[in-house]
Structure formats: structure tokens, C-alpha cells
Amino acid sequence: MKARMSAKTAENRLKEAGLEVTDHRLQVLMAVGNTAHPSSAPEILEIISTKKDINRVTVYRILDLLVEHAVLNRLSLGEKSQRFCLRNAREDEHPHFHCTRCDSYLCLHVKTLSLDQKVLDGLSLDVRHVDIRLEGVCLACQDKSDRF
Ligand SMILES: [Zn+2]
Ligand SMILES: [Zn+2]
Known part of the structure; x- marks a missing residue:
């Protein structure tokens, strides 16, 4: 699979967020960045541990x-299930x-269901996180x- 996130991009993203760049942080960020769908923590752990000696807690x-x-x-998907994807700053x-x-998740483009910032501001709520989920049947x- 073609890498979508290079080490350099990952490094810049960490710096941009005001975080110190460490090898483990780079590995985690690249593992998420190079997976096409939102990944679960065990999936991320599996990707990294094939290359690095890193433990689950880290x-x-x-x-x-x-x-x-x-x-x-x-993405919080009930009590035990969580998935992670890149957030564009x-x-x-x-x-x-x-x-x-098939219980898979896809990231949709931000314009698919855009939020009206003016309306949101008008509510005077302190919105910290937005979680919009569409459900249905994926292409695959x-x-x-169709074959049946
Ligand atoms: Zn499906
Ligand atoms: Zn996403």
C-alpha cells in the first residue's frame, strides 16, 4: 500500500500540535495516517509491533x-470499541x-455533511468535539x- 503519511509529514504534524517528536509518537501517528479507514487501538498496535518493540500501554x-x-x-463506538483517524488541523x-x-468505518470528506458554524455559534454552546455518523451498506x- 502506498504510504499516505511520510515520517516528515508526521514529524511536522507533531510539531504543529506543540508536541515533542519521539520515535514512538511518529510510529503511532504514521500507523493511523497510513491506514485508509479509522483503525482500532489493537490494529494500530499490530502495525507498529511488527517493526518496533513497543508495548500496549505506550x-x-x-x-x-x-x-x-x-x-x-x-470515534467512540460503545463501551469497549474505539477507533482513531487523522484530524486535519x-x-x-x-x-x-x-x-x-461488515462493521467497517470510513472517513467521509468534511463537506459531505458540513456544519453551519454560524448556527452553532448562535447556540452559545462550548462545542469541543463533533461526532457525526452515517450508517448504511458500504460498496464492498x-x-x-449483487452476486446473489
Ligand atoms: Zn460493508
Ligand atoms: Zn475519520
Whole structure:
């Protein structure tokens, strides 16, 4: 698979967020950045541990830190399930699509369901995180059902 996030890009993203650049942080960020769909913590751990000796707690801590600094989005999907994807510093938070057949998640473009910032501001609420989820059947599952 073609890498979407280089080490250099990851490094700049950490600096931009005011974080110290460490090898482990780079590895975690690149693992998320180079996965096309929002990934779970065990998935991220698996990607990194094939190359690096890193433990679970470290990976989980770094994920929390990156979410805190708005480098990553955290999708909370019930009590135990969480997935992570890249958050663009200069964009609004993007919506996600959940396939109810294969339980996969996709990041959608921010314009798919854009938020009206004026309306939001008018509510005078202190919005910290936006979580919009669309549900349905993904392309791969639609193709599968066509064959039957
Ligand atoms: Zn599907
Ligand atoms: Zn996403």
C-alpha cells in the first residue's frame, strides 16, 4: 500500500500540535495516517509491533495524547470499541460512515455533511468535539449482495 503519511509529514504534524517528536509518537501517528479507514487501538498496535518493540500501554497513552492535542479523532463506538483517524488541523471535523453489514468505518470528506458554524455559534454552546455518523451498506457489501 502506498504510504499516505511520510515520517516528515508526521514529524511536522507533531510539531504543529506543540508536541515533542519521539520515535514512538511518529510510529503511532504514521500507523493511523497510513491506514485508509479509522483503525482500532489493537490494529494500530499490530502495525507498529511488527517493526518496533513497543508495548500496549505506550501505544494507548500516545493515542490519548494525540487525541487531546487534536492530531487524531477518536470515534467512540460503545463501551469497549474505539477507533482513531487523522484530524486535519485546518478543517472541521469530518463525518464517518458505518457499514452495518461488515462493521467497517470510513472517513467521509468534511463537506459531505458540513456544519453551519454560524448556527452553532448562535447556540452559545462550548462545542469541543463533533461526532457525526452515517450508517448504511458500504460498496464492498453492495457488490457482494449483487452476486446473489
Ligand atoms: Zn460493508
Ligand atoms: Zn475519520
